Amino acid sequence: MASRRQGSAVNDAVKWLTQEAFDRTTAELADLEGPQRKEITARIEAAREEGDLKENGGYHAAKDDQGKNEARIRQLKALLKSAQIGIPESAEGEVAHGKVVTVRFAGLDMEETFLLASREEAAHASVEVWSSSSPLGAAVTGKTVGDEASYEAPNGKTMTVEILKVENYTH
Numbered sequence: 288m289a290s291r292r293q294g295s296a297v298n299d300a301v302k303w304l305t306q307e308a309f310d311r312t313t314a315e316l317a318d319l320e321g322p323q324r325k326e327i328t329a330r331i332e333a334a335r336e337e338g339d340l341k342e343n344g345g346y347h348a349a350k351d352d353q354g355k356n357e358a359r360i361r362q363l364k365a366l367l368k369s370a371q372i373g374i375p376e377s378a379e380g381e382v383a384h385g386k387v388v389t390v391r392f393a394g395l396d397m398e399e400t401f402l403l404a405s406r407e408e409a410a411h412a413s414v415e416v417w418s419s420s421s422p423l424g425a426a427v428t429g430k431t432v433g434d435e436a437s438y439e440a441p442n443g444k445t446m447t448v449e450i451l452k453v454e455n456y457t458h
Contacts, residue, residue: 303384304370308407312370316363319356327353366407380453382427384419387456390427390448393435402456403428412456423448 304312327349334346382388382403389400401417402408403424408416417424423446426438430450437447 302366302370302405304366304372304405304407305385306372307411308405309367309370309372311411312363312367312407316360316367319360319363323356327356380431382430382450382453384428385456387414387452387454388427388450389452390423391451393447393449398451400452404456414456 330349331346331353334340334343334349337343337345340346384403384405387400387402389398391398399415401415402412403419404412404416405418406416419425419428422438422440426436427448427450430436432450432453434450435447436450437445440446
């Protein structure tokens, strides 16, 4: 989720998607609700015809696949319901969804460049993708070049980064 910035109209419930990610997600949903659902239902019916369901591995595997399929359908429907197509407006040089960010880790001779975007964008991005809800993503959102941001890493250490560069993402 995007962090709230002072004076910003970004809403935490909105998920920003590029047109391409929206189209891919819509196509995935159509496939899961249509052909995938039909194929799983056919597998369940075929397994039922074999008789005893208690020890029928094919039946249990198909039911498991059905549960995963339906969960993914619910997830995609929720995403598409709150999806906003495009990239939110942000000031020039401000870290926001859809921007490529280069940071330097304080105390380390290490830089990292990443796209601040959603999981749906990650599959087709040409750079590493960090979510704005990740500790690093949340810490840098709303910052500008030259700013520092601190966050707690998964290992419990506090990490500090300096924003070196912020650019628009081009596919």
